[in-house]
Amino acid sequence: MARDPLASVSTIATLQTQRIPGRADQVKNAAGGYAYAKDTWTRLEDFLILGTSGGTYYVGEDKLTADNADVLFKAITEDGSRVVALLVDVSTARPPRAPKNRPALFALAAAYAKGDADTRQATKTALSKVARTTDHLAMFFGYYKNLGGKATGRGSAPVVGRSLRTALGSWFLDGSPDDVAFRVCKARQRKTPQGEAFNLRDVLRIAHPSADGDQRKTLFGWIAGNISDDEARDELPAVDRFLTAKAVTTVDQAVRVVTEARVPWEFLPDAMLREAKVWDALVDTVGMTALVRNLSRMTRIGTLKPMGDATRRAVARLTNAEAIHRARIHPMDAWLAMRVYASGRSQPNPRADAHTWQPVPAILDALEETYELAFGAVEPSGKRLLVAVDSSGSMSWGGGIVVGGSPLGSPYEVGCAMAAIMARIEKGNVHVIDVDTSVHTSKVTPRTNLREIASWRPSGGGTDLSLPFLWAARERLDVDGFLVLTDNETWAGRQHPSQALAAYRSGINANSRVVVATLTPGGYSIGDPTDAGVLNMAGLDASLPMVVNGFIRG
Structure with a gap:
């Protein structure tokens, strides 16, 4: 009997290297398989949360950035x-949805440079909310120069009109004069993303905002260099604290201004920041983000030590849920801090000597709790959840996930960390598996120590993301939902994940829901966008446990 080619056409089981018949919304992924194209707004959300630093296993950083732009x-x-x-x-x-603010600032600059009048108005209103520090403002300014500026002999310059002046001026008008003065004192000069000098004095001259009172008028005059330090400190307490801190010459003086005036560490002379006694005082007053970032320094100079009083106080702050929430500490901030701190070594400047320290176990334990608390308070859903972590070769590549220039680890490691938090929240109602072209037992349990994950090695190999559903069906595992942590580069299966899900629903649980958490901004997903029981979201979103919880409940 002659072969009938039409007999091979199936919407029930289609090779992943082929498009499902009738599904024009499927596109070829970077591995050669087919997945569903994400719409513009889902892709934009992925970019804002995941960024593009480091690229992916298949796609370089530059191309990934250009595609997302x-x-x-x-x-x-x-x-x-x-x-x-x-x-x-x-x-x-x-809790914060993105580990870093850089993609949001780039998008804000692009919206101002390329948007219509309504978009520009929205951007002006949003600037002070998104650019909350001098660093943020420098990023926005640098991005805007590239996107909406003009070419000069030295590179680029901003096109300055009334609208831009108003937008930049809003940064100096948002908050009380003393609050703005505090931000200014913490950082008056920074670098743009292009490495150019950025000075608030220059920005103030461009913006030329109108002061709404004598205090703000004094502040503007002081920034511009037209009002003396003595006059400014009489009007603005933040300036007085800043000038007092800058004038200290001894450790005892530094400790006194920290404990009595509660000055931030940025106000102090560099020489004082090498003193253990000064950091002992700062442990109680420094901002949460600064505390997390300076744990290695404090350990290296002897402030933090086993069973020390400063260690006890640092641990208390690192495990304060309200303070973590208020400071917008992202789980990945804690994850990165834990990885760096546990390593006992850093070398920010390759030309300088490396810094080394002996990690204090109590601090590592506290950072693990910081990671968990940063997700916010999430009650167990009471639903049964199968979590599948993609353990294929593309999830284990050396470049890994990079946030703000800092490597978080491979996508597999980050996926396991996210799986661990789900296991802790849902406890006995979660089962975790690893998936490549087979299903493997995962090491993740509710008791998983996050420090262990860095030493785990994924199975590697090809990718078949139909397996979570096929395996659950074969095992007769009745679950209310699936969470798949992946880069969506599936290609090796004889059935698409959406087809395997349909079969699982038909045979086991018709109401089972799926969350696909992508760990790279590739622009496609195994999740069918027309399926109301499937949700696509960014895998670094700190609201992931909360969203999964609510979505699986239905």
């Missing part, structure tokens, strides 16, 4: 005001 510009053309609303939500959410 195109998505951003398309979204601005479609609805610029919606872009601004989304980036503000991502930037200001609690």
Whole structure:
């Protein structure tokens, strides 16, 4: 009997290297398989949360960045005001949705440079909410120069009009004069992303905002260099504290201004920041983000030591849920701090000597709790959840996930860390598996120590993301939901994940729901966008446990 080619066409079981018949919304992924194209707004959300630093196993950083920039510009053309609303939500959410603010600042600059009048108005309103520090403002300014500026002999310069002046001026008008003075004193000069000098004095001259009172008028005059330090400190307590701190010459003086005036560490002379006694005082007063970032320094100089009083106080702060929430500590901030601190070594400047220290176990334990608390208070859903971590070769590549220039580890490691938090929250109602072209037992349990994960090695090999559903069906495992942590580079299966899910629902649980958490911004997903029981989201979103919890409940 002659072969009938039509007999091979199936919407029930289609090779992953082929498009499902009738599904024009499927696109080829970087591994050669087919997945569902994400819409513009889902891709934009992925970019805002995941960024593009480091690229992926298959796609280099530059191409990934260019692709996501195109998505951003398309979204601005479609609805610029919606872009601004989304980036503000991502930037200001609690718990924080993105590990770093850089993609949101880039999107804000693009919206201002390329948007229509309504978009520009929305951008002006949003600037002070998203650019909360001098660092942030420097990033926005640098990005805007590239996107909406003009070419000069030295590179680029901003196109300055009334609208830009108003936008920049809002940064100096948001908050009380003393609050703004505090921000200014913490950092008056920074670098733009291009490495150019950025000075608030120059920005003030460009913006030329109108002062709304004598205090703010004094502040503007002091920034511009037209009002003396003595006059400014009489009007603005933050300036007085700053000048007092800068004038200290002894450790005892530094400790006194920290404990009595509660000055931040940025106000102190560099020489004082090498003193253990000064950091002993700062443990109680420094901001949470600064505390997390300076644990290695404090250990190296002897402030933090086993069973020490400063260690006890640092641990108390690192495990304070309210303080973590208020400071917008992202789980990945704690994860990165834990990885760096546990290593006992750092070398920020390759030309300088490496810094070494002996990690204090109590601090490592506290950082693990910081990681968990940073997700916010999430009650167990009471639902049965199968978590599948993609353990294929593309999830274990050496470049790993990079956030703000700092490597978080491979996508597999980050996926396991996310799986661990789900296991802790849901306890006995979660089972975790690893998946490549087979299903493997995962090491993740509710008691998993996050420090162990860095030493885990994934199975590697190809990718078949239909396996979580096929395995659950074969094992007759009745679950209310699936969480798949992946880069969506599936290609090796004889059935698409969405087809395997349909079979699972038909045979085991018709109401089972799926969350696909992507760990790279590739622009596609195994999750069928037309399936109301499937949700696509960014895998670094700190609201992941909360969203999964609510979605699985239905």
